[in-house]
Amino acid sequence: MTGVERAGSSGWTGTEPLLLGVRHHGPGSARAVRAALDAARPRVVLIEGPPEADALIPLAGDEDMRPPVALLAHAVDEPGRSAFWPLAEFSPEWVAIRWALEQRVPARFIDLPATHTLVWGSEAEGESAGDGGGRGGGGAGAPDADSDADVPVGAATGTDANADTGPDADADADADADAAPHSDVRVDPLGVLAEAAGYDDAERWWEDVVEHRGLGEGDAFAPFVVVEEAMGALREVYGSGGHDRDLVREAYMRLQVRAAQREFGGGVAVVCGAWHVPALRQKVTVAADRALVKGLPKVKVDMTWVPWTHRRLARASGYGAGIDSPGWYGHLFSAPDRPVERWMTKVAGLLRAEDRTVSSAHVIEAVRLAETLAAMRGRPLAGLGETTDAVRAVMCEGSDVPLALVHDRLIVGDVLGEVPEAAPAVPLQRDLARLQRRLRLKPEALERELELDLRKEADAGRSRLLHRLRLLGVAWGEQVVSRGSTGTFRETWRLRWEPELSVRVAEAGVWGTTVLAAATAKAEADAMAAQGLADVTALAERCLLAELPDALPAVMRILADRAALDADVGHLAQALPALVRSLRYGDVRGTDTGALAEVAAGLAERIFVGLPPACAALDTDAAEEMRRHVDAVHTAVGLLGEAPAAGHGDLRGRWHAVLRVLSARDTVPGVIGGRAVRLLLDDGQLAQDEAARLMGLVLSPGTPPRDAAAWIEGFVGGGGGGMLLVHDERLLGLVDGWLTGVPAEAFTDVLPLLRRTFSAYEPGVRRTLGELARRGPGQRGSAAAVGSGIPGFGAGLDVERADAVLPVVRLLLGLDGAGEEDSAELAGVA
Template sequence: MEEAVSCLQRDEPGMKPHVFGVRHLSPASAWHIEAFLDAIMPTAVLVEGPADMSGLIPDIVRQRTKPPIAALAYTEELPIDTILYPLAGYSPEYRALKWAASKGCHSEFIDLPAKYSFVVHRREETEEREEGEAGGERHSVYEELARLAGEQNYESYWERSFEQIRGLEGFFSAMAAFSSELRSLAEKTDSQKEQDYNNLREAYMRRKIAEVIAAGHHPEKIVVVTGAFHIKGILEETGELTDFSKLPSVPIKMTLMPYSNFRLSSQSGYGAGNHAPSYFYMMWQCLREADHEKLPFYYLSSLAAELRKSGTFRSTAEVMEGTRLAYALASFRNGSPTLQDLRDAAIMCLGHGNFSVIADACAKIEVGTAIGELPDGVIQAPVQEDFTRRVRELKLEKYKTSSLSELRLDLRENRRVKSSEAAFLDRNRSFFFHQLNVLGIGFANQSGYKQDQASWAEQWNLRWTPESEIRLVETTLLGDTIELATAFVLKERLANAQNVSEASSVIRDSWLCGMMEMMEEARAAVAALGAEAADFPETAAAVGQIAYVLQFGDVRGFDTGMLKPLVARLFLRGALLLPGSSGCNNEAAKLVLKGIQEMDETAAQLYKEIDEPLWLQTLREICERDDLNPVLSGYCCALLLEKNEIGPEMLEQEVSRRLSPGIPADLGGGWFEGLCLGNKYALLSRAYLWEKVDRYIATLTDEEFLRALVFLRRAFSTYNAGDRSKVAEILAESWGLNVQQVSEQLNEELTEKEESVLDQLNDFDFGDW
C-alpha cells in the first residue's frame, strides 16, 4: 500500500488519473498492475485497446474463457481487413479487466476505434505503394535500446531490465523512465506518419478519460493501463484538438476467437507479442506463487523432462549444474538469469554443447502449443456459430487443438448404429472437411490413404490455428453458414470459369462437399463449354476431373450417372484434339503429356463409357507420325506397349526407325525419353532395345552426344539402382565385359565436376526440339 501511495505522488492528485505503463504480454506488468489496483481500489479501469471493442469485455472476462484469446475487428466490405487484439493469461490488460470484473468496477477500452484505424492503415499502405516505400526495413527503436544497454537483443534487455523488478514503486519509476527514453528515440526514428498516428490515438484516449471523469469518476479513482510509450502522451496535452466525428471510417464487426501460443510468439510476426509465451507463463506462475527464484530450475527441469519424452535421457544432476551455470552467467550483469542465460546453460549442460539436441524441446517449452477456449454464448459471427455447431454435431471437439491429429474416415454406412446421423457420421465429416477446404479454412488437410486403394476411405490431418479462425471470420460475408459460404464460392468459381477444365473442377468439388444441386449446375455449364472446347490439355483435365467422381460410384450417397454421357462427349473431343496438339515444342509437350496421362487413366477406369477403340487409334497415330513431338510419340509408343497393342517385332522396327544413324540427337533422345516415361519394366526385358540405344549413341558426334545427354538423363531419372543393374547386365553381355564391373560403374556417384557439367547442359537452349 505504501508503494502504491508513493507511486501516486508522481501524478498530480485531483487533476490526473493514474497512468500505469505496461508492456503487452509482460508477466511483471500483470503482477504489478494487480497489486496497484488492489492498493488504489479504483472505480474505473481504462485499458488501451480499440474503444469499439468494449462490448466484448463481458465475454473476455467470463469465468470459462481461457486465454490466449484475441478480439478481432473485421470490415463488412470487400476486401476484408482485420485488426487483432491478443490477450494471454498474463497480459496486464487482461488482468486489469479481470480485476475490474471481480470488483464490479467500470472498465472499457479507450484507444482509437478500429473503424477509424482501418482507414488510416489503408491510406498509409496506398501512400507507401505510391512512394515506393513498401518493403523497406526501418531501424527498430527497440533494438536500438537493447544496443545502448549492451544486450544481445531487445527481449533480453526487457527481461533483465523490467521483468526482474519486484518492487511496485521501482517498476512504476522504471516504466516512466523507459517511456521517456522510448519517445525520445522514436522522435528520431519514427516517420512523421507514425508520429501523427500516435498523436491521434493519444488524443482519443485523453478524450475518453475526460468522458469517464465527466460521468462522475474522480481522477484519483481512475487507473489507465497503457503501453509505456503512451504515458507522456496521455498525461500531457499535445497537438491540436481533433474533431473525431469528421474522421473517415468503415463499417466493421467484432468477434472473439481462440488464440495460440505460436501466434503470440514473435515467430508468427505479431509485433506486440513475445518470443517465448510458454516460458513467460512459467514466469507468471512463479510470480503468483511468490517464488520467482524457482524459475531457472522450473525451466531447465521442464526441458529435461521433454528431452526424456523423446528418448534423450538427462539427469537431475545435469539440471542442477545447468541452474548453477545460468546464475553464473547472470552474475556478469548483476541480475537473475534471463531466458538467454537459461538457453546458453541448457545448450552446455543438457545439449552437451550442441543446440540441435535440445532445439525441439526448447520450442515446446518456450513457445508451447497452448490454444485458448471460448465458452458457448460468446459473441461470434454467424459462420463461427455454425462452425462450432457442426464441430459438436460431428464429434470433432477433441481435434480442435494446435496439435496435429490424424483421423481416418470410412464413408460407408455404419449398420451397427441406430440413427442415420451416426450411420453416416464419417461421410458427413468428409463433406464438412471438403467444404472448409473450398473456403480456405485450414483445419483439415487430406493425406493419402492406401488400403487396397479403398474408395471408401479417407485420411485427414487436423490442426486448429488462429489463422484458421481468422479465415473463418472472413467468410462471414459469403454466407451465414459453412454450407452457404461454400455454395457462394463454388458459384463464383463457376461464373468466372474461363474454360471447361475450370468449370469441371466445380463438379468435383461440389461432389466432394455433398452439394448435388451445385454439381448439377456445374454439369450444365461444362456441357456448354465442352461443346466449344478447342484446347486438348484443358479438355483432358476436364475428363480427369469428372472421371475422378465417377470412379467412386455411390460411395458418397449420390447418383452420379448423369455425368457418364458428359464424360463420354468430352473424351471424344479430347481424342480428336490430341493429334493437332502434339506438333508442339517440348515446353508445351509437358501439358499435352499430362493430358494424355489423364485421358489414358480415364480409358482404363471407364472403358464402358468411353470410345476405347478411338483412343487406341489416336495413340497409334501419335506413335507412328514423324512430324509430331518425339517425346509424345515415344510416350504413346510406351502406352501401346503396356496394352499389348504393339508386339516385339513392331517395337523393334519402331526402335530401329527412331534410333537410326543420322537421326538428330534431339529427336532420337526425345523419343527415347518419352518411351521411358511408360512402364520401365516392360523395357528392361528387351535386350535389343538397349543394344540399339547403345549403337545409336555410338554414332553421335561429341556435340550431338551432349544434346542427347539431356534427354537421356531425364529418361533414366526414374530408374533405381536395381533397374540400372539390369541395364548393366544387358550391356555387359553385348560388350563382352564383366557384369559386376559395369554395374558398379553405372551406379557410381557422380563427382561434383560431373554434376556441374550436367547442370550446365540443362540450361542450354536447344530450340523447340
C-alpha cells in the same frame, strides 16, 4: 510532479489520472499493474484498446474464457478487412480487465476506435498491404513499441495483419524510416534504454531490471514512475518518431481520459503502453485534440473474442505479437516462487515423455548450473538464456535436437485459448462450432494428422466438413498422401487451427448461414467465374468430395457448356483426368455420378477426334506438353473404361485406334509417336516383335538422330521404361546399335535427350543396363540361352521355385484355406 509521484508510498490521491505505462505482454508489467490497482483502488480502469470492445469486457470473466485470446474487429461489409488485439494471461491489459471485473469496477477501452483504424490504413497508405502489417521485430516487446500497431496497413487493406494492443515493434516503423531520423527507436525503444545502461541485449536488460526485481513489492507505484521518466526522456529526443497516427491516437485517448474524470469525479487509472504516457500527461487543449480526430474515415465494424495461440504471439509479423518466448513468460507470471526450479521440472517432464532419460539429479544439476551462469554474468536471477544453456549441457548432453523440442513445446508452446459460446459470432461460425462438437473434431494449435476411413459415418462426416471448409477458403486441414492405403475410401489430413481462420469464417459468412449452404453457394459462384474448362472440372471434383448435391447439377451444366464450346484439345485433355478421378468417389461416398460419366465420355470422344491433327507440326516444348496430355488421357480412359457411360461404347478400343494413328504418322513428333507405341505395348495391343520392328524403322540411318532420340525418349521414358530394356534384349540391342552409330557431329544434339531419359531410371536399373551393354547381345547367361519366345525368360515353368512362393501368394489373396484346385490354378499363374 506527476500524479504517481504525488501519490508516493502514502497512496494515490485520485485527483490526477493514474497512468500505468506498461510493456505489452510483459509478465513483470502485469504483476506491477495488479499491485498498483490493488493499492490505488481506482473508480474506473481505462485500457488501451478499441472502444467498440467495451461490451465484450464482461465475457473476460466467463469461466469458459481461457487466454490467450484476441479481440477481432472486422468490417461488416468486407470481413477480410480485419485486425486483432491479442491478450495473454500475462498481458497487463488482461490483468487490468480481470481486476476490474473482480472488483466490480467499470473498465473501458480508450484507443482510437476500430471503425477508423480498419479504413485509415488504406487511405493513408495508398492501399499498400506491405508484408501483412510491416511488423518489425523488437524482441519480446517494448514498453510500448506499438505506436501504429493498432492501425496496421495490412489489416486496413484486407491482409489481416495484427493490430494487437501492444506488439513489440512499431507496425510501420520500417516503412517510415525515411520519414524520421530516429525512427529506429520506434522499432525497439528498449534497445536505447539497454544501450544507455551498458547492455548489448535489450531483452536481457529488461529481465534484469524488471522481471527479476520483484516488481509490485514495496511501493506499488515506483516502477511506473521510473518507466514514465525514461519514456519522457525518449519522447523529448525522438518525438513521435515521424508517425502522425500516434498523435491522433494520443489525442483521442486524452479526450477519453478527460471524459472519465468528469464522469467519475477523479479516481481514473489508465493502463497503456509506456510510450504514450508522456503524451497523455501533456497539457493540450480540448479543442486541439478534437481538431486532430475530426473527419477521420470510418467503416462499420463488428467485434468479438476469438481464440489465440502462443505460437502466434511468438511471431513478429502478420498476426503475431513479436514475443520470442510466450511459454517462458507465462511461466514467470504464474510461478509463485522458485521459477528456475519449477521450469527445470517442466523441462524434465517433457523430455521424459519423449523417452529421454532425465532424473532428479539432472534437474538439480541444471538448476545449479543456471544459477552459476547467472552469477558469472552478473545477473540477479537466471533468465531464459541461462536456463537454456543449462538444459542443453545437462539434460540434452550438448545436443540441440532435444533442445529444439523444449523450445517448441515449452519456450513457445502450443497453448490454444478458448472463448465462451456467448461471444458474438456470425451464424456460420456457430454452425461450424456445432459441427465440430458433433463430429468430435476439436480445433488444436498443435499440428496433427487425422486418418479417415470413409466407410465409417463419423469419418465421412469429418471428410465432408474439411472439404467444404477448403472450398470456402478456410484451410483448417490439408489433405496429404495416405501412408496406410491408396484406396479411395481412405483420406489423411494434416490439421492445425490458426487464429486467422476466424477471419476466413467471417468472410465466408456472406455465402450462407451454415457450412453446407455456404459451400453450395460458393461452389456455384466459383463455377460461374471459372476461367478455364480445367477449373470447372476441378471444382466438380471438389463438389463430389464435399458432397454438395445441390451445387453439382449447376456445376455440371456449366461444365457441359464449356466443354461444348472449347475446341482446344489441350484444354480438353487437362480437364478429363480430374473429371474421371471424380468418378472413383461415387461408390464409397454414395454419390450419383451418372451425369459426370456422361460428360467425361463426351469429352473423351472429342479428344479422340481432335488429338491426331493437334499433334502435327509441334515444336519441342509443345510436343513434350502434348506427350504429357497423352499420358493423362491414357490413364483417364483406363479408369473411365471401368464405368462407361451409356451410349459411348468401347472407349478403350477407340483410344487404342487413336494411339495406332499417332504411332504411324510421320508428321507426329517422335516423343509422341514413341509414347503411343509404348502405351500400346503396355496394354497388350502391340506384339513385341511389332514394337521392335517400329523401333528399328525409326532408328534406321534415314531418320535424323535428334528425331530418333526423341522417339526413344517417348518409348522408354517414364515408369517401367528401364525394366522394358532390361528384359527385352532386342530393344536394348536396337538402342545400343543406333547409339554407337550416331555421327560425332550429331552426338552433342542427341546427348541431352538421352541423358534426360536414362537419368530418370533407378540406380539399379541403370547399373543393370550398363552391365548388359558391356557384355553385348547374346551374352546374358543361361536365362537368355533357352529359347522361350520371350527374350530374357526361360522356356518353361520352374515348379520348385513356384511352389516356394505359393504360400505367400495365398496369404496376399486371402486364400489361406485354398484347396488343391486353387493351388493348381495359382501355380499356373506363377
